[in-house]
Amino acid sequence: MMYKRILLTLAIVALLLNVSALTTADILKTQDSALTDRENDVIKYDLFSEEDYRYNQARPNIDIKKIEWEKNGKIVNLSLVVKGQIENKGDINELFNAVSYCINVETNYNSYQIIYVNNEVNISSGRINSYSSEGSRLNISFELNNINEDILMVFVQTMDSPSDYYCYYDFAPNDVYDQSPPDVSFIKPEKGIYMFNKKLMKSFGRMKSIIIGKITIIAQATDDESGIYKVDFYIDNELVKSDYTPPYEYEWKERSFGRHSIKIVAYDNADNQASRELTVIKIL
Secondary structure, three states: OOHHHHHHHHHHHHHHHHHOOHHHHHHHOOOOOEEOOOOOEEEEEEEHHHHHHEEEEOOOHEEEEEEEEEEEOOEEEEEEEEOOOOOOOOOOOOOEEEEEEEEEEEOOEEEEEEEOOOOOEOOOOOOEEEEEEEEOOEEEEOOOOOOOOOOEEEEEEEEOOOOOEHHHHEOOOOOOOOOOOEEEEEOOOOOEEEEHHHHHEEOOEEEEEEEEOOOOEEEEOOOOOOEEEEEEEOOOOEEEEOOOOOOOEEOOOOEEEEEEEEEEEEEOOOOOOOEEEEEEEEEO
């Protein structure tokens, strides 16, 4: 049992250090006074499973929705909102069986890391003025070291570690970890002639695919870093379906004649996207 704790401790510390070590160049974006995050993107990290980094809805208590902030002189007011309820559990000095909310504020002079666990708050620099949690919202007010400091960016990591060998976490902005687009391609249709969803023959050269009657358009989408969030299907640039679970497919059964474009757009859980487009001739 002890070695499991040691392994998980190392894993959690590595995750926290990964966030703390990010530079302004890594994640600087247009952040005026708020940052939103996609829901249902909590990750389960399991030391002994081949299914690490599984996105799920199991921990709404740490599923970040948004973080808002305002600066007034040396005072910075932060407001973190999660999908579920802010959970007060565990010891701020203990990594296990605790729910933690970590807010990082980068200025042109300093870095501030604020950690909230079970009605207690620690700050790496500066001074905490006040804090409170109610429902889905965590409010923290702290004081900067220098009145001339400007906030460059804010990023958040939440964590729930109910076990010695696995934990759940979320972070925002989540694209700091995954900046690569997903892979997406057509499984069906390929170049060829289709009649009522069956491929009769291949097409050659610059010949367009011909579709007679209805057809099920099937897309393949993969992303090794953050996973696939959804695949959108477009006919002639009009969105006809968003599919959130594989197999990603759309049944095109509307009658039409002539040339049409089919486009598929895959999104991963870090908001990266990739698309493919195919021009076909449809009859019936």
